Amino acid sequence: MLSPAVIAPEQLHIVLDAGHGGLDNGACVGCVSEAVLNLQIVKVLEQELINHGCAVSLTRVDSESLNSPYARNKKVDDMAKRREKIRNLAPDLVISIHQNTFPSSSVSGLQCFYANETAGSQDYATAIQKQFNDSGLPFDKNAKPTDFNLVEHSPCPAVLIECGFLTNPQECKLLQTPEYQQILAYHIATAVIREHSRQNATT
Numbered sequence: 001m002l003s004p005a006v007i008a009p010e011q012l013h014i015v016l017d018a019g020h021g022g023l024d025n026g027a028c029v030g031c032v033s034e035a036v037l038n039l040q041i042v043k044v045l046e047q048e049l050i051n052h053g054c055a056v057s058l059t060r061v062d063s064e065s066l067n068s069p070y071a072r073n074k075k076v077d078d079m080a081k082r083r084e085k086i087r088n089l090a091p092d093l094v095i096s097i098h099q100n101t102f103p104s105s106s107v108s109g110l111q112c113f114y115a116n117e118t119a120g121s122q123d124y125a126t127a128i129q130k131q132f133n134d135s136g137l138p139f140d141k142n143a144k145p146t147d148f149n150l151v152e153h154s155p156c157p158a159v160l161i162e163c164g165f166l167t168n169p170q171e172c173k174l175l176q177t178p179e180y181q182q183i184l185a186y187h188i189a190t191a192v193i194r195e196h197s198r199q200n201a202t203t
C-alpha cells in the first residue's frame, strides 16, 4: 500500500459519487460497465481518503441507483436524490467518478471537470489534473468546465473525474486492475488534501 503523503485535517469531509447505477450502466464497452467500474474506484478512493484522515460519505453505496422504482423519470429522480443527499451531508467537496469514451480508440487519459458557478471547484479540478500530469503517467489534459447536473448544482465545490477511456483497450484494461485503481486513488487523495490545505491557508 502507498503510504499517505499528507494527512488531512479531521474536519475535511468528502462525498464520493459513483456515476450511474441501477438500470443506468453508463458507458458500456465490450463487457465492461462504467457503473461497475465507477463504484470499484470509489470504494478504493474511499479507503485511501480515510487512510489520509478524511471523513468520507458515498452517494451510491452499491450497484443500485437512488431513484424510487416508481419514479416516472428514473434518471432525473436519481440525480435529484443524489443532490438532496449531498445537501444534507454538507461536505467540503464532492468528487463524482466516471469513465470516458471516444470514437477513436487511440484517445486516453484522465481528465477533471468542474462547475464554473461553485467557488473552489476549478481550483480542486486543476490541482487534481496537475497532480496526474506531473505524476509520470502519460496525461496532459487540462481541467475543463462542465454543465453536468450533479456538479453544476452542487452547494459545495464539486469535481467530476473521467478516470480514463473505456474505448482505449490498454487503458480500459488498466482501469480494471486493483493496482491502477490504487494509483488513481492515491493521486486524487493527495491532490485534494493539499488543495484543501492551500485554500484554508489563504482564506
Ligand SMILES: [Zn+2]
Residues within 6 Å of the ligand: 019, 020, 026, 027, 034, 098, 099
Ligand atoms: Zn459517466
